[in-house]
Amino acid sequence: MSSENGQGDGAAGGVPPEQLALIRESVRKAKAPRAKPRTWRGAELAERLPVARVVVDKGVLHLDRYFDYAVPRDLDEQAQPGVRVRVRFGAGGHRVRGGRREGGGLVDGFLVERVAESDYAGPLAALAQVVSPEQVLDPELLGLARAVADRYAGSLADVLQLAVPPRSARAESRPSPEPAPPPPAPGPGPWERYSRGPAFLDALATAGAPRAVWNALPGPEWADALAHAVAATLSSGRGALVVVPDGRTLARVDAALTALLGPGGHAVLTAEAGPEKRYREWLAVRRGSVRAVVGTRAAMFAPVRNLGLVAIWDDGDSSHSEPRAPQPHAREVLLLRAAHSGCAFLLGAWGCTVEAAQLVENGWALPLVADREQARRAAPLVRTVQDTDLARDEAARAARLPSLAWQAAREGLAKGPVLVQVPRRGYVPRLACERCRTPARCRHCAGPVQAGADGSLRCGWCGRQEPAWHCTECGAFRLRAQVVGARRTAEELGRAFPAVPVRTSGREQVLDTVPGTPALVVSTPGAEPVAEGGYAAALLLDGWTMLGRPDLRAGEEALRRWIAAAALVRDQQAGGTVVVVAEPTLQPVQALVRWDPVGFAVRERTERAELGFPPVSRMASVTGPPDAVDAFLAAVELPGDAQVLGPVLLPLSPPGSPRRTGAPPPGEQWERALVRVPHGSGAALAAALKTAQAARTAKPARASAETVWVRVDPPDIG
Template sequence: MARAAERSDRQPADRLPVARVCVDIGLAHLDRPFDYLVPAAAAADAQPGVRVRVRFAGKLVDGWLLERVAASDHQGRLAFLERVVSAAPALTADVAGLARAIADRYGGTMADVLRLAVPPRHARAEKALEASAPPPPDIPPTVGATASAAAPGWRRYPAGGAFLRAVAARRPARGVWSALPGEDWPTRLAELVAAVDGGALVVVPDARDLDRLDAACATVLGAGRHVCLSAASGPAARYRSFLDVLRGHARVVVGTRAAMFAPVPDLRLVVLWDDGDDLHAEPRAPYPHAREVLLTRAQRSDCAALVGGFSRTAEAQLLVETGWAQDIVADRATVRAAAPQVVALGAEPQLARDPAAATARLPSDAWKAAAAALRTGAPVLAQVPRRGYLPSVACQDCRAPARCVHCQGPLELRVARGAALCRWCGRGEVGHRCPQCGSPRLRASVVGARRTAEELGRAFPGAVVRTSGRDEILDQAPAGPCVVVATPGAEPPAPGGYGAVLLLDTWALLARADLRAAEEALRRWSAAAALARPAAAGGTVVIVADAALAPVQALVRWDQAWFAARELAERRELGFPPAARMASVTGAAAAVADLLHQARLPEGAELLGPVPAGADQERMLIRIRRGQAAALAAALHEAAAARSARKAPLPARIQIDPLELL
């Protein structure tokens, strides 16, 4: 009773007594601000951007105070804020507006986006920062010609110097950068952010890339001049870094996907490296992609933007072809001087000399290239798409896939002389016999990185062989002649570059049932080939693939922009993203049908499907013209709101522009 009386005695604040709060509930029909009264006792702390606790539907829930106003449009009685969690604002008006825009773009809720944008509060980190030293002085920007002179690496690209000067002059320049093979891209990006007169945000795919960029920024900018933001840092370190950015202790922020919403003050540049990496796609609702978030920020803040990589996606090519971004590429003479010699072993001259090259895992020309590199003391890199020893096995006699007797999952061999193990349930298959022919013998269907390392160790007995993959990723290749067997994305750089790079089992990347299979294969090959020495220094890349394939031709000529333009033209003709916009609705058949029945889809929307999407699930695709994207997102959000308002029992997941369509 005393507590109820205490609440009834509370008085609203004298000035701006109404707080508009985004309640942390991810239901579509509640995706709007709600009005609460600000208690007079909390008026000083209840400022826009602070975390609050409020009563909602009888429960105490979290929320964000978005703004304070003089009066409410609500006709009924308003409840009071229960309390202000922290007087330190953690949500800026710019990030709140961005969150609303991204929620609308992906048909999601603002509450879901804010969970991605602002890390969970860590009270000790917050208190420790209050007692920390003042921020270091800003780095003086280098403007105009000085900026170009300070970054000579950008002169190798005809449009690079102009882009650098435009960024330094605070102009909203936009570029798509095709990095040269062997390019020290972390240093180039550090030079770019050093020229910015204001804040800069750089997002990279993973922790290894972030470590390299962090070191380059420390060298170019100086210690303490930038902040790293990553979800892998741990709760305390991540929140402290977030507060450093929020309070202006650093104007340059580098990080992984978690940094795409970083509250960088006076944002003048956003950069995304390797936008084709699927790590840039957020796996939580509403599933935003870092590329779209950063380009939206560039548009809203009228700042410069750069999308870069060794390869190029169709989405990046679309930015160039629509005139939104400038193409930043080197001329052909510079490319030829920097690129390694790329040899495709499916070409007719190689097949004439070595008929087995079309089927061998390590054709003679690949073996000769590796042996020549090792003789000169240079390291060799072999890229293998699959990790493990033999990740897939089959019957030696009838070739039937080997499956677990318990769950019918695929069997694998993790060591040379061990029992076969199920990849689904983990059970061992001692004394396995083929149910088709009764044979106990197994053969490899797919060869993994460890088995490849074993084979190369026998082929080159004098060389050190190391593997780099999920279990252990090397930061750098060992010095001297060695062979590094790596899975895609785990290739370590080598001092001075690799003498030979072998791209094996290329069919595993090209044969995937995916719209982006060829684009992804070229991206992974280019990342590995870029670690090789230039051809003038003896660098050779051997790709065991048919030379007539378009992605192989792009690698041989080192012309990834040509392949991206070709890919975009084909998708435009077929009506595939990014030439068209698509959304997917996944769930039980009844849920998908119910949501689509509720949705008022734009005129001309094309329904594709349904197709199976796992146990008791199906998937429906919706295709529209690019100009109808906002209308489609709004229609799906409205339908989801109608279903959540009437508490529909079966969920349906909405994804706008999903990465996987097949």
């Protein structure tokens, strides 16, 4: 019986034992009840990768993370990484603000990735909508935005608002043009005037990644040089990105690129272009139709395919600093892009910032300069005169100009237009030596010395009292208040030169160009128009108003403004002359006379290194009501090598004045503290400040009612 049974089980049907086991397993599975499909409130979910990780458009720091959402089956094909989505935030299992559930309204976001399982144990809310199938956020742009947020102690959502422009459905529906073939490698062109210029261009054309700090020669050729660098990069099959400070500068680079690459060879990205046009140009770059981009700071995140070069012009211009959170600087964003993607980097300007000198000093970039003789030939003749000579200069009182400036203006008007640079109004009052007008500085941190309501002297940065101040230059003990604002006006010059037309360029109306005919062009710093054929002369008035600003960058900024104006003047061989009205012995004035902005930046960096100030260190500012700032500093866990300077009270804003980001409301007393760390501890400082700010914003509204503004690497610490 056992034998028959065994034969019946194993061989009666002619089925081998291993196959019989498989058949039985199949029958068992067929008889087992089928598992119900995964659903969320009656909606079936995607079978593959049913969980979407989303970064929601909430800029508060304690919500700076990804949130998991379920992917409905009907959105499976559209819900791809990088698309815009809408989700219900705070509902369906997401717990925020200390574990309390909040009502979930629809908010925008970006789908970052699709995964099989969620780390969240509770039920997931489902994606409400895929706004568009256009994948606007790729991993490279996401990684850059994350790095910028971490560097500036900000949130990823805030950075993405800067990086991805608002959607325009009409722009998305239009196809982008076909990409143009790579242009041929250009000749050296303007780069022949620089010793390493042709080699730099050859490296770009052969897919190299050179990094250079470029000190441009005076004249209009700088825009053509940038265009040649872009064309050389495109010839290697890669993309290029150029960031400039303003629309007038953008127009010059745009014209140079059009002349070299032809119409449609590059995209122009600027916030002033309008939402639809800007998004259409941005999409053309994102889709790979255009591989060359030029724009203002809005373009620093441009998603250029196969990026081969990032370039920035005039990095010292304040327009490169983004006013919206987390307030990144275009130079630092491009440095991050160059480091992450391994592309070439070019920082160019007529002058040289201390940050640029730091890049060369630490070996990260090489200098790209002309030899001294070439620079002298290209620059105008610079002469100096002290404004103290005006009081005893009877012949020039009609125009309130020293005789030397008067003579230069009269001779220049015989040959062409004359530029008159007048510092703009509104600088804060400051103190200087009564004898030599050297700005009063603190002995401990080199901050500006200010007078209190009771007449006592104290530092505006670290708050220490200075009862025994004396001038480090001449030894005098008496101080004087420096007058703020411009002294010269177009009306006064018009009365002094009645037969000459007077044009003005400033806040109300900024001129792009002026004719090459004789005229007086009165301009505030940064608003100087370009003259056809160059200016015959330039007068840089009231230099002490810029040099005396209570700011760490006062000398650097004054020299940058002067060189930018002097670079528009004809060279010495053509008779170009610049007269600067300032103390001749001061370092920025001497650097202008010798046309040596690089040497000044190197010396300035050395002095800052001795004082421990940026860029050899990293710094952050904490601003707000006194109680809130004290509470924040007590709660933050700073790195062990951090130093806190202050806090000190900020000047009161007059009633009715416009409110600026991070500035106290009119009539309200705020204070500010500066936190300083060595350069290697910058990431730890940003992380500590972000953690403390996130803990503060996560508290109930009553506990965090008083605002505290945190800014990493503030451009102005005066």
